[in-house]
Amino acid sequence: MEMRPGYKETEVGVIPEDWDVFAVRQMGEVVTGKALAVHASGKQRPYLRTKNVFDGRIDIEDVLTMPMTDEQFAHFRVRSGDVLLNEGQSIELVGRCSLYSDEYPEPCAMQNQLLRFRARDGVSSAFASYLFRRCQATGVFARIALQTTSIAHLGGSRFERLRLAWPNSESEQRAIAEALSDIDGLLSGLDRLIVKKRDLKQAAMQQLLTGMTRLPGFSGEWPVKKFAELFNFSGGYSASRDQLSTVGYCYLHYGDIHTSSKTFVDVKADYQDIPKLDIALKRVSSGSLLEDGDVVFVDASEDDEGASKHVVVVNADNIPFISGLHTIVAKAKTEELAHSYRRYCFQTQAIRQQFLFYAVGTKVTGISKTNIAKLTIPVPSVVEQTAIAEVLMDMDAELAALERRREKTCALKQAMMQELLTGKTRLVQPEAALA
Known part of the structure; x- marks a missing residue:
């Protein structure tokens, strides 16, 4: 293929003729953070960790302090215009970075697992930050990182040697x-x-x-009803995540309820994205087969926030949909709760507090069908x-x-x-x- 006028072939691909390929260390100074020893006689100084550095953003709400000497602080200080990178991180996040700018008020030091790039004269640190962010997003850092167990280490020396295209x-x-x-x-x-x-x-x-x-x-008092007056409760069909695939009948895994930002699942619209379980439907009880308007609550959560997580099923076409492990299926006894209203009515603070009152467990918070039936909810007219x-x-x-x-x-x-x-x-x- 003919080369575009004004461009040249290089080790990193085709770039403009007035660009060149340089190692990172040629474009600025790289300093690797380290675990700083606490000096009781030193001044209390703020410092940044990997959890403070995000893609294009630095979180200064959770900055710790420790006593350190003036020499320590001077060497590991971060100033406006520096680029900070996560040196040690999970493989998909290693090298996540951001520019430290004037919007961050107090000078900070950096701890171990961080790298600091300080651009030399004639190099835009803002450009460098975007160049490094692209390296992280496209997997360049992941490819050169050294991986041990679940953590990948970019490494200051490997980062310094990385050759990239820069406008002159x-x-x-x-x-x-x-x-x-x-x-x-x-x-x-x-x-x-x-x-x-x-x-x-x-x-x-x-x-x-x-x-x-x-x-x-609208006016007048709302009657208060127990969940037991409004729903019949049943459990889901137990299957592990490993048993799910793209073949079979739609299956609602409790983990997908926890991670969903929506409070309803539209079976027809979301069909391709819903995991499938390859099983004969006759093995699944009718109480575990989800119909239009059913509400599915999780019966277990690793934190209090997830104790009341649920989804409402939208399934007008009656597509076979199996409720899974650690779920409680609520099927309406009456027409007192409109389908559209069910998407919202269980999200109040009062309902969450009731879930927490009846929830049991230490490491895992759980609620039973017996206890969920005791919860109450105000019911306006349809x-x-x-x-x-x-x-x-x-x-x-x-x-x-x-x-x-x-x-x-x-x-x-x-x-x-x-x-x-x-x-x-x-x-x-x-x-x-x-x-």
Whole structure:
């Protein structure tokens, strides 16, 4: 294939003619953190750990301090413009990095398992941070890391020797970093808006689902019903994760309830993503086969937060769907709870507190079918339930639209990084073209 004019073949691929391949150590100083000895006579200083360094972000809310000497602090100090990388991490996260900037107020030192890159004059540290983030995202760091058990070590010397393509012009480096920073800013804005919308939805649920705030046209007391009056309870069919595949009938694993951000599962829409169990349906009791409107609660959780996790089943086409191990299936006895309302009504703080009251266990929190039947819930009229659910579904739709927009922006960012950090797309014309 013919080479594009103005480009050349190198050990790292095709790059612009006015770019070159350099080892990281040629572009800046690399310092490897180490476990600092505590000096009782030293000054109390803050320090950063791997858990503080994320992709493009440094968390300063959880910074520890320890007494250290002035010499220790001077050598391992992090200042604005430094790039911090996780030297030791799981294989998929090793090398995760961020630029330390003026937004982080107090000077910090760094502990072991961190690397510090300090750009030399003529090198943009912001560009370097994006170049390293792309190395992490594309698996470059994972390939050169030394892996022991579950932890991979990037290693300061291996990182220093890594050869990458760099624009020779600092102005071009800065232009690339600014373009990527702009889209990072857009993503951060979307993240803040999504958090705000989620908080508003949570507040609305607590108000509307408890009757503290009533929608126009509704009044009167809500009767309180026990779960036992509203549902029949049964257990799931026991199967391990290892038994699941892409063949057989849809199977609801309790782990998927814990990890889902949704409180419903649409069997038809989500069919391809739902794990399957290859089994004869006659072996599964009718109580474990999920129908439209069934509510499935987990009966075990490793933390209190997960004790009340559940999903509502949307299955109008009656597709065979098996509830699994560690689940409690709630099948409606009456029509007192609207299907749409069930997606929200079990998410109030009052319901969570009842789950925790009846939950038992030390390392694992569990609840039985007997105890879940004792829980109570206020029940407005079906008409009011439907009106409340419509308000909350509108908020869900707005959130979903924002999350789709964020996904598209993430995809755009990845494409921009591929184009800009390899020189396929230029933001600064090469000097030869300007002559």
